[in-house]
Amino acid sequence: AQSVTQLDSHVSVSEGTPVLLRCNYSSSYSPSLFWYVQHPNKGLQLLLKYTSAATLVKGINGFEAEFKKSETSFHLTKPSAHMSDAAEYFCVVSVGTYKYIFGTGTRLKVLA
């Protein structure tokens, strides 16, 4: 069975400092992995996705994630946080052609 674990429910960073949101996955097969962001009262927006090409994936708004098979991890990073990054972030694993399995989310708070 596939699953995804987001290791932190809340993360607080100061504006201008690095962001690290952690995600571990469990999958019997080669997974596809995604990060989505959810701003209040807005739909989920895709940040980036990994589908067995390059292990370092670059996304929108300066975010990137690295697929590490040996650690079964897909952590999301950004070198410098901006106030507008404050939101809920979801790590998603998918095996096969369509079914997404979401983590429980990490709420990012950015302090001025």
Added chain:
Amino acid sequence: GAGVSQSPRYKVAKRGQDVALRCDPISGHVSLFWYQQALGQGPEFLTYFQNEAQLDKSGLPSDRFFAERPEGSVSTLKIQRTQQEDSAVYLCASSLENSAVTDTQYFGPGTRLTVL
């Protein structure tokens, strides 16, 4: 272009009432998905359509939940005899095609259902 739209954005129902939630996917998208997001949780898969065919309804929590997509475009999620535990945000997503590699799903803003 236009994204996925959902209506209504907010719905309040009395326990026992029936509700219908609408999803308009991105034009031309073959696949359509419904998810349920409880407060403080990640979305959970409910059902999946490829065109008008409902290929997977394994996530529907009970036989009170019913989804349809009769013409392969707009979809409706119906909940009969609503219960308080049905209170959640219902998300709709669509993707361009059902490919061998997982296709990106584009999400609507959701419908927040509150059952009193």
